[in-house]
Amino acid sequence: MLHKAKPELTLYLAEEALKNKFAHENLNPQDVIELQKSCRDYLSTANIRKIYARMMKIEVTKLMVDAVYQTLVAEEQEFILLKYKKKQQLVAISLELNISVAQLHIRHHVVLEKVSEFMRYRLNDKDVFYPDKVASMIILLERIVEFAEKYDSQREVISFEWIEVIAEKHDKYCRLLNAIEEVFNSGDSLHKKIILAKIFNPNEKIEILSKKCKVDKSIVSRHLKNFVNSVKKYLE
Secondary structure (H helix, E strand, C coil), X not given: CHHHCCHHHHHHHHHHHHHHHHHCCCCCHHHHHHHHHHHHCCCCCHHHHHHHHHHHHHHHHHHHHHHHHCCCCHHHHHHHHHHHHCCCCHHXXXXXXXXXXXXXXXXXXXXXXXXXXXXXXXXXXXXXXXXXXXXXXXXXXXXXXXXXXXXXXXXXXXXXXXXXXXXXXXXXXXXXXXXXXXXXXXXXXXXXXXXXHHHHCCCCCHHHHHHHHCCCHHHHHHHHHHHHHHHHHHCC
């Protein structure tokens, strides 16, 4: 299972996921839905269940990559489009973006790490400021549990143990999303102002957030750290 895979393998799988995102980009969503419906009519057959599981895996993987892609900074997104959609070589990308090949390798590795972590159903401290990413994680975990309960009762595809892990993660991430939403619904306060400023501009540096909130950098840092610490239990 992916959560037990070696780091080198998970990075390879992350790269394959990025490739597949654009390889399947031209698929007609309605055609996929119709094919899935056709498969569901014959799920009593083991081979059809396996085909359906593969289709679901493609759908879930796309959800994963899309969720991570939306959180990347503009430069990282541009790099991904050039490499995986336009299939340009690093030398050509280096010339177009005016970035050294060595720096591109570093950027590539960082993106693969982000995709790999999400594919292992992990959220980190930075993700608590990306509620849409948390929501995407919850949705894909629900898809997995739904498939297991409806179409894999004998656990031919997903083990009982792994479903328990998925269900536990789903519960924690729902609690995390609730904690984030509580900030939106809380009364006016400096804490709310700082946390929302970070959520609306998750890639902004402390210096910029400090100017926007009109408070010292140390105060911004303290409130962000306190918020992360308050929800850290949902990430463990």
